[in-house]
Amino acid sequence: MATQVETKGWTRDQMAARAAKELRDGFYVNLGIGIPTLVANHVPQGMTVTLQSENGMLGIGPFPYDDEVDADLINAGKQTISQLPQTSYFDSAQSFAMIRGGHIDLAVLGGMEVSEKGDLANWMVPGKMIKGMGGAMDLVAGVKKIIVVMEHVSKNGDPKFIPECTLPLTGRNVIDMIITDLAVFQRPDHDSPFRLIELAPGVTRGEVREKTSAHYLE
């Protein structure tokens, strides 16, 4: 009889909280859909972080109250949101000029696969319906620092941090940090290998090694 494996590692919200530790006062940040969106709930007290929405907004506020919902005010995930006193609006060309031009300090994105050379695949699975890359390719090409937040292994238990991506790439040599439910990997620049810098509670180096096929420094 298989027994229930004891829960360990980080939950989705804890992964987001770990990513939030990379925020710095004054940062302009773009958050992807899914776990990355939760990072907004973990901005430290007293720190000013301005969130960018690639459909043309700086200064994303919380979801609106029911009687304040505005169809003209949505985020990149097409969810209704609210504005803040410091909010500004602009068009899509301007939005991606600031992304591509390196003016955004940090982007936190989801991932299907990350290679040991920092390649990211997160936009299509061959044979499945392609929805499109949206703004992901622009973000990884232009934003100063890119963090990927993803489960350590796929639903089938296959490693997602691997020697070479098998899925079509979103960007080549673009990732700076990987946060999974088990561990954190980081590299100082795009010529260096990733290093394991942190383990989630109850997770061992051996377990991370066993569930990772990418080469990394311990």
Added chain:
Amino acid sequence: MQKIYQSAESALEGLLFDDMTIAAGGFGLSGIPERLIDAIQASGVKDLTIASNNAGIDNEGLGKLLRTRQVKKMISSYVGENKEFERQYLAGELEVEFCPQGTLAERMRAGGAGIPGFYTKTGVGTQVAEGKEVKLFDGEEYILELGIRADLAIVKGWKADECGNLMFRKTARNFNFPAATCGKICVAEVEEIVPVGSLDPDCIHLPSIYVNRLILGAPYEKKIEFRTVRQREAA
């Protein structure tokens, strides 16, 4: 010179032909030129190539033109949330050119600004780069992307004055600005038309030179794809 037309149909008169290219504003269902889309559907024009960030959803926005099989090709960055699109695409009935969102916006901006192409880092080393010229700048690779020049641009604004100066509202601005500039001719629909002199010249988002024809599209229902709210704390 009169830019204001009484209906979307009359504003599009003489501008539509089979196999044409149309640039459309909007992001999701926010800021889509819905009256003009309805009129294009009613006209029956076909084999359209449409450059638009999204393709609407089932029977909303550009989804209406997909349903009536008037679209030959979409140039888009994201086309989720659309079953009919999926069906036609998987059946090989609809051609799709996936274009990164920022590259699409810049292709429209460039096309409207007289720039036939530009080099970008976006998409280097991916499928998007296949078949495109690669050039090194300071040792880094960039790919050549081409500007888009559309036969017609259709956009949705908030307020316009009678000569076509236009303001957008909140995130409904999105692709409406770059799309408007890249059309050989641009037709805009707005929620309100005000007399010349009523808008602060410092607050015009789209100068009138880019708007050739204008209609009052109100009243708008303004559909929402994902209504997300928070609870008010008890007083």
